[in-house]
Amino acid sequence: MKKGIDISRYQANLKIAQVKSAGYEFAILRGAYSTYGAVRLKKIDSAFEKFYKQAKEIGFPVGAYYYSTAKTYAEGEAEAKFFYKNCLQGKTFEMPIYIDVEDEHWQGKDKKGVTDAIIGFCKYLEGKGFYVGVYASLYWFNSKIEVDRLKNYTKWVAKWVMNANSKPSVSFSAFDLWQYSDQGKVAGYIVDVDNAYVDFPTVIKNAGKNGFKKGTQAAQQPKKTTSTTTIYIVKAGDTLSGIAKKYNTTVDALVKKNGIKDKNKIYVGQRLKV
Secondary structure, X not given: OEEEEEEOHHHOOOOHHHHHHOOOOEEEEEEEEEOOOOOOOEEEXXXXXXXXXXXXXXXXXXXXXXXXXXXXXXXXXXXXXXXXXXXXXXXXXXXXXXXXXXXXOOOOOOHHHHHHHHHHHHHHHHHOOOOEEEEEEHHHHHHOOOHHHHOOOEEEEEOOOOOOOOOOOOOOOOOOEEEEEEEEEEOOEEEEEXXXXXXXXXXXXXXXXXXXXXXXXXXXXXXXXXOOOOEEEOOOOOOHHHHHHHOOOOHHHHHHHHOOOOOOOOOOOOEEEO
16 A cells, blocks of 8 residues: 555645655645536646646655546547646656546536546546546545446545544445545645545556556666676786786776776786676
């Protein structure tokens, strides 16, 4: 299990380095969102690019989410297209890409519609090579979404509790990320805190999702190497320059490797590492 946070422009002055120093191991960033009302505009979260850049500079795993107000397949797909074009394209994400559904007034009365929107969003981004999922409260998963239609997507469940070690039970297929509190603190900022039950960076990199080439994680593992050192015994007439030339190295390298104080003075029988 890994612990992380999810953040947006409401924590705009927080630094990802502070998140890492606080012991968290990933962050899910709000990349974009749709507004409310009859004319629902699509907007980029003003802190997204800054957070993403900071994370990449220190090698900190991140994912991203879109706050949705869609309730048709076409609307969900349109949000995904906006998200891809303005936030995801050309970037790499070690954690999943999520659609966030929680708009009680607009989406909450249309169970089929909001599920259609989730599928439209996820299918579009799957086609672009992303590892996708859906975020919602446990109440929404149980009452507002046709969850049986979402078996192919990873699930991020919000259920705030006092004891973060007691994973909530669910009536649907297993979930992989749990938002257990909205009262975490990092450098004085209030943040949502999460537990991840899947090693998403390894899964995503090995599968070649989210902008990574397939097998990236395996390729990053250090190869075992065998270190060998040749010992040369100095003979009469030898010089460091002659020995260096014979072994395709330099005088300075021999001096450093052997702790020689005067490169013009070597003696017969001296053992040199080359």
